[in-house]
Every structure is written in structure tokens, then in C-alpha cells.
Amino acid sequence: MAMELKMTGLTSFMNEDELKYMNPLVQTCNKMLLEKSAQGNDFLGWVNLPVDYDKEEFARIQEAAKKIQKTCDVLVVIGIGGSYLGARAAIEFCLGQMYNSVRPEGIPEVYFLGNNISSGALNDIIKIIGDRDFCINVISKSGRTTEPAIAFRIFKDMCEKKYGKEGAKDRIFATTDKARGALKELANAEGYETFVVPDDVGGRFSVLSAVGLLPIAAAGIDIAEMMRGAAEAREAFTDGTTLDNDCFRYAAIRNILYRKGKGTEILVNYDPALVMFGEWYKQLFAESEGKDLKGIFPVSAAFSTDLHSIGQFIQDGTRNLFETVVWVKEQRSDVTIGHMDGDLDGLNYLEGKTMQFVNSKAYAGTLLAHVDGGAPNVLIEVDKADAYHFGYLCYFFEKACGLSGYLLGVNPFNQPGVESYKKNMFALLGKPGFEEEKKILEARMNG
């Protein structure tokens, strides 16, 4: 079994009957997903994506990744939201947070840009690249999202200055709409190789499309294994009940806890390699469920680090939260604790034990402590942090998210609220077409 959901940390907060009562509702939501019969059904391409994808493009992605590895020291990935989080989450999940510093020979450094408006952060990456060779993967459905557009304008210019127009065209890879939009037009005009942001897959569900796959493959990760993991999860979570399908069960549990006043979910990991996975999860659930003035607020935490930060609150603060712990059983590499003469630090009782053994006891001990303190714990145990398990977990969370959103009674596949800040920003920036709005907003700011 690639992963398993355990109920150990929930028994004092809900009973099995509650899970059973949720089953008919979950079945209905599952049908809504599989039959594409409900709200947001234009964006259900992710449901069958692990088996139903463009094989020719997949092979091109693998080829492009090899080309990137051969021709550059640094890959700059330009994108925001779903065009950023999935790929970075996958790379750190498999290779750790320090992947750029510990990568094997022949793998480029990978930096993610265009996901904020910090000039300091952008200039740092320019300095880090220095006079080394770089390629660019620019990812944007429209090509007009402000953050990535600014970064791409700057890096396209740098790339053309360094390699000439002709050279640059071989170093820029555009992942964008299959037919339309500013970036597609530009790519056609300049002759960039392009990959497709599928029409029926929203950004936060797009990690297993070209959006995520090209940067992940360039970082040296086996994307075929990742797809295999996702395909097996798709198979495993197609049918069943809230008692035997972990995905159905997780969606039901979240809904039950929410109705009991647990309005915040903390996705917990025990390895900093999963920090970006937490960020990916936050976008997935916040954009899918946080609407119509409802939803569970998604937060993430890295233990044991954050047991010395928000741990106090989880143990003993306001009782409005629950935890979902992703526990990875096997470490990428382990360390055995040695001997100290005199045992001044009091650790000799751990001599010969591995750090991961200690970590596993922190996990078990924290579970019991938090449950005693009144924080329900959903446990998701995963064998390894590799490409296969990343694909598997992604699909698990995506499907659970779709089911959860339908259970909550929202359209899980739109994100109308993301436009609000953009409209105001465009107006205040003086973008043509927003003149009236600008006057109104500036009057509000000054009044």
C-alpha cells in the first residue's frame, strides 16, 4: 500500500456511525466528479489526467528536460500559484529543500521566479546566475499575469542579450494555452518550444500536466514514476465507501470536523522537505473551498520545528483546529547517533539509534499529546518521499479536495476572489481601461 489513512487520532472526536452517515453524500459527490455533472465541470480534466494525457507531449517534456540538463547550469522557472507550487513541492519532496546545493552532476540548479513582486529577490537570482548558462521555462495560461510577465520580460531580455535572438529561442520553453493568448503568440513569433496548460485543468490541479512536469523532469526526477503513482491512486480511489476508501474517508472526516467547529486544518510534516508540499496543499484547498463565506482555513506546519512555535497553541489554545499529519516512514538518508563520553547531553540512551527512529517517536508522542489536548489528528502514512509517492499523494489530495468542496456546497473549481486584488492593482497602476476605477480607488485611499 502506497499510503494509509489511520483513525487513531480521531476516535475520541467522532464515531464510526458518523462516517457511515456521510457515505451517501460522498457517493453523490463522487458521481458528480466522475460524471462531470455538477458545478465546475469544465475543470475536471485532472480526474483522468494520470491516464488520459498527451503521450507525445510527455515524451517531448522528457526530451526538453534532457536538453535543459545538457545546455544550462541554471533553470529559471517563471510562474505563480499553480504554475509554481506543484513543481517546487515535487522537487523538494523528492530531493529536499537544499536540492540546488546537493544535486548530482548534470542536473541544473532550479530557481522559481515571477511568483512575487520583490525586486530584491529577483536581483538575488540574477546575481546567483552570474555568467553561468541558463534556460527559462515560462508558465502562464494567458501570458499576461503581472508577476510572471514582469519576471519574464526581464529574463527574456537578459537571455537575448547573452545568447542573441537565435540562441535565446532554444533556451526558452513556454508552457501556455494550446492556441491563444499573449504567451502563445509570442512563442509562435519567436519560435519557442511550447507545452500545453490544459483547458480543463485549473492551476492548482495542474502539477501532473506540462505545468509541473517540465521543471520536475529537468530537476532529474522520474516523471513516469510520478504519473504511475497518480494513476494507481486514481484507481484506488475511484469507488468504495467512507469506511474503506481513504480518500472518501478523508473528505468525510474534514466535513464532520468542520461542522464540529474545527475551522482550521494544519497539514503537518516531520521533514522540511515537505514544507512546499504544505504550500501546494494550501493553494489546493484554500482556492477550492474558501468561498461563499465558508470553508476550512488551510495552514501548514513543519514538526518538530513548529512544536517549538505553534505547538503550544495546538496543545492548549482555542479548540478550533485539527491536524492532518503526513508521516513519511523512510528518510532519504539516515544518521546513527553516536556515543559521548560522560553523557553530558543525556543522549547516550539513544546511542546506535537513527534520527528517523527518534523522529518516529516524536510523531507518535505528539499525536497522543495533541489528541489528549483536544486536537483531532488525521494520520496519513506514506512509505517514501519519492516521485511515485508524490504522484500518489497529489492525486489523493486532489480528489479529496474535489469531494470536500462538493460536500461543502461550493464550486470547488473556480476562484473568483483571486481577481479582486488584481482589478484594484491594475487600476492603481494606471492600466489602460481602468481609468474610472482608478479615480474611485484613489479617492477612497485619500478619504
Added chain:
Amino acid sequence: MAMELKMTGLTSFMNEDELKYMNPLVQTCNKMLLEKSAQGNDFLGWVNLPVDYDKEEFARIQEAAKKIQKTCDVLVVIGIGGSYLGARAAIEFCLGQMYNSVRPEGIPEVYFLGNNISSGALNDIIKIIGDRDFCINVISKSGRTTEPAIAFRIFKDMCEKKYGKEGAKDRIFATTDKARGALKELANAEGYETFVVPDDVGGRFSVLSAVGLLPIAAAGIDIAEMMRGAAEAREAFTDGTTLDNDCFRYAAIRNILYRKGKGTEILVNYDPALVMFGEWYKQLFAESEGKDLKGIFPVSAAFSTDLHSIGQFIQDGTRNLFETVVWVKEQRSDVTIGHMDGDLDGLNYLEGKTMQFVNSKAYAGTLLAHVDGGAPNVLIEVDKADAYHFGYLCYFFEKACGLSGYLLGVNPFNQPGVESYKKNMFALLGKPGFEEEKKILEARMNG
């Protein structure tokens, strides 16, 4: 003015009378802090720390930092919680997230270890150090906290193997209790230079003591400027009312919003350089307020990145949250947006504008959008992200936190909940003295 709190994003959520009504309560809490007359008064050393500190030790810290800079390529800082977050927050605040890659000549790389139990993360740092020269700053009041103790045991061993006992002693700096404890004993026995974790300053309030100052100084940051900023904040926030003292006002606002059902506070930044500042803030408030089944849950977010993640929820999800935005006016370095022939990306209207100009409009536009959506916004505007302003902001948040905790009716200076997971972990690890507890917990886990 080093910083300013603005009410623009609050006027539709509270009125000035409410602030006035809170004033007598805040005055009382301020007296409790200044007169050390209430719960937790053993841990109020931070109140006068910016002016009342050991000047001789401060000079030794500056000397030790110079020595570290001269003798090593890498400084490994071993500590967890308050012995980690403050220093890292300060370094990234002043130098950016990529400080290790863009540091000037003569400044070592700085890595933080012993704040988790991930062997993968630890092995990565060992690989990164390679055969380069390193020093260690181990920070632990007792010397027996599991996470840093494990990391230190491993790195002490590495250091002695590489440099011999004599050489290692000049490369290990211990920040610990002034007289007692395992690390102090070890330091005495081995001859390490030591610095003091003050008795009356809790971990989360300790960044302006040797705990934070040595790593910060080693990273090339002017700690005298940092202390000056903190001292000026101490002066500025000593007295006044909830109408003219920003610190009093912030404590009052948090308390008012909490009682209106805003149980989650999101500390927002507009530059990834402030991400670790958000982590520091989370420990500060979660450990101080999250107890007795109450408290505001502290979360952080980096915009505009997270506007494409939790932004949807903030705009339109459950209305139980408010934002506190730390806006830094000036960037470390800026970038001017250039021209693109044909304007395919639609950005030519920004030609000649800086990225920070765009960022400032994202800030203003988001404020208006979120307020319209029903999320109250506290605005904290800071001139620059440098050592002086870091010190100033730290003191502002520390004092506001003390006041907030007293207003909430808790002891803001203890953290009893942090022990719960430790006790269970010790038992499950088989630590001598926990035999009975072990049997009970293992029975629970198997039942």
C-alpha cells in the same frame, strides 16, 4: 518615524470609541509589564533588554563574530524555537532569503540545524560543508533539548575529527545558561567560549540577547544598530494611550477583533525576505497567547505569492480572520521595467516604473479588496528592511504581545503545552526514568 500603524483597513470593522474603551485596560497591562507585578514576572527581562544588557558580553559577541568570519566558510547554528527563529528572521530580513548565495566576501554561509529531527536535512548540510572550514554556535539553555543535542553531538564529533580537540575548542561557541546545565558544564570542561541565555528572558523574546546576536553579527549585520532600533522602540512605546501609542493600539485592536470572532491573524509581508520574520512572529504569539483553550491563532503569508493560494479564502471564505500587514517601503535593490516591442505581454504601460512601485500598488489594491471582502487589515508601515528597523519591529511586536497576553487574561510568559509532546517522546524513546509512562503510552497505541 521608524514605523507607523495605519487604521485605513479597520474603520469599517471598529470605531474609535472602542479603542478608547480599551485604553484603561491597556494602561493596566502596561503597568503590569513595567512594574513586573503580574503573572510571568520572572520573564520580563526583555522589557529593558535594549538598554539594560551586558556591554562587555556585547563586545565579546562582536569579537567572536569577527573571529568566525576570519576562520570559517560556514557557520552552523544549532538551536530550536527561540534559539533559531530570531536569528534567522533577522538575517533574512536584512539580507534576503538567498543570503548564503549572495553574501559579500569575508562573510560565512550560515545554516541552521538542530531545529528538527530530519536526517535528510542534516546530511544535506554535511554535504554542503564538504571539506570547507566551519564553526559551530550551539544555543541551548539546558543543553539537553533533544533536537539541538542530537545535531550538536554529530557536529561536535565532526569538528573534533577535523580539527582535533584543541582546534575544535576554538571553533565551538556555546550560548547557554550562565552557570548551570549540561551545555555549560561541557563548555567549561572543553574550554568553549560561552555566551549567556538570560534567566529572565524566554526563548521567544531572546533575539536581542546573545542567543540571536552572535549568529546575526557573524552574518555581517550591525547588531549595535539593531539594539539602537529596539531601544528607540522601547522609548516610543513606554507610555501614551491606545490613540497615540501604536503598540498599545495594536494590542487593543487584536483584542477587539478577537472578541468579534476574528480568531486567526495572518501576518502578511510583500517580500520573501520577511518569511522568517513571520515564523518568528508565529512562535512569539502562539506560545504567549495559545493557552487555557483560548488565543488568536497566528499564521503568516507572503504576498503576492499567497494571493494565488490563500488569497481566495481571505477574500471570500469564512469570515474569522484578520490581517496584519508589514509593508516595507524601500527595497534592498530595485529593478526598472523595460520596453517590449509589440507589447504582447501588455506591460508597456509599466515601462520605466520600478518593481517596487508595482508592489506598492499590489499592497494598496489588496488592502482595499480584502477590506471590501470583510477582512480587517492592520497596516504596519516600515521604512526599510535593515538592522535598525528589525530591532525596532521586534520590540514593537514583543511589547504588543506582552500587552495582548495580559489583556487576554493568560500568563504570556510560560509555555506549559510545549512539554506535553516531549514527555511522550521521551517515554516512547525509552529514556531512563520514563519506564511507567512508556508502558501506558504503548498500550494506548496498540489499543
